[in-house]
Amino acid sequence: MCTYLTVKDEIDGSAKGAGGSWLRVSDLAVYFDHPVHAMAEHTVNIDLSDPSKGPSARVALELTAESARRLVAAIQEALAAAPPELTV
Amino acid sequence: MTASTVKFPGHDGDEIEAYLARPDEARPRGGVVVIHHMPGYDRATKEMVRRFAELGYDAICPNLYFREAPGAAPDDAAAAVRATGGVPDERLVGDVAGAAAYLRSLPGANGKVGVIGHCSGGRQSVLAACHLDLDAAVDCYGAFVTGTPPEGFPMKVTNLVDQLPALRTPLLGLFGATDQFPGPEQVAELESILTRDGKDFEFHTYPDAGHAFFAVDRPAYNVAAANDGWERIATFFGTHLEA
Structure with a gap:
């Protein structure tokens, strides 16, 4: 789809x-x-870009749904482990 | 066969890029507009363009993302256009109109032009066939031609139900039974509407195929369904695009 x-x-x-x-x-x-x-048929696709530098100024990820959830969890875990005053 | 990149005036007269393939034979021939899928004006789509030239047609694929991303890699162009909201329906119709006019202007053209698209391009093929004077249209598993999105479904595109009465072109539809978008119920709804309105159409649903079964570079590729589908496309265009 x-x-x-x-x-x-x-x-x-x-x-x-x-x-x-x-x-x-x-x-x-x-x-x-x-x-x-x-x-995979479908993936979570993530683009990090700088549109001011044109379409090719982009870093792209294509992750299976499970992999994307693991990425989210890992980011949350890393943020939670950091002193709160550093992550505002 | 000769394949090259050309430019022609699309919607609003904007000059856009396109991939053109032409058979070498001098006999009169029809034309085919290939609408690329959402991932863009890519290698797999250009292979389809060359296949239509091998089948005896002048074939062209407009780069629908040329305005936003001239010269960019197809995946980068697709991402850039997606981030700005995608291709508006009105612009798509104008670009297909320009592509059809370009094909009809070529030496040896018999004046007949068909359109084909896969996935998002399948919906756009039907859209074009509701607004333009074409001779044949093929919809390969285009989602949201019909159907009501499930509750909470984040759809940013409208179905074509209110436009289907204007369909003025014979339509070939090729679908996978295990596809969810369009699912069998959406295909049935489309079939019901076209039957009610007395439209000229022919649908085939492959029992073991899912979405994107023509895509040779994706896991969904289904050899049996794709081979049969190509046969049906060749027959359909042969019927409607010959002089």
Whole structure:
């Protein structure tokens, strides 16, 4: 199926992109739909990008639903282990 | 066969890029507009364009994402367009109209043009066939031609039920029985509407196939269904696009 939905948000950080170069990322897009590369019918697709630098300024992830849940849990665990004053 | 990248005026006269493949034979031939799926103007779609040239047609695939992402890799272009809300229906119709006009202008064109799309392109193929004077349309498992989204389903696209009475082109529909979008109930609803309205259509549902069974580079590829589907497409276009 094509879900058509895209969840978007603004972010601040860096990601290592094509050619091994780092880019500052400002935009987040998450959607559950067909992957381009992953061997699964549907995946959680995550794009971290800097639209001001064009469509190729993007770091992409395609994760199975279970893998995406593990990523979310790992991020939550890492954040929970950090002193709260550092994560505001 | 000759395959190349060309440009032509699409919706609103915007110049857009397209992939064109043409048979070498000099005989008159019909044309086929291939609408790429949501992941973009990619290698697998261009292979389909060349297959239609091998079948004897002038075939063209407009890059629906060219305006937002000229020169970008297909996956990057698809992500960029998705983030800006996708391709508006009106623009899609204008781009297919431009592609059909381009095909009809080619030397040797017999004036007949069909349209085909897979997945999101299947819905867009039906959409184009409701608004343009084409000669044949193929919908390969396009979701949301009909159907009411489940409660809470985050759909950002409308179905085409209110536009189906305007369908003015013979329609071939190819579906997988285990697909959920479109599921068998949505295909049945479409069949019911087209029957009610006296439309010229032909549907086939493959029992062991799911969504995207034509996609040779995806796990969903189903050899038997895809081979039979290609045969039916060749017969359908042969019937409606010959001089």
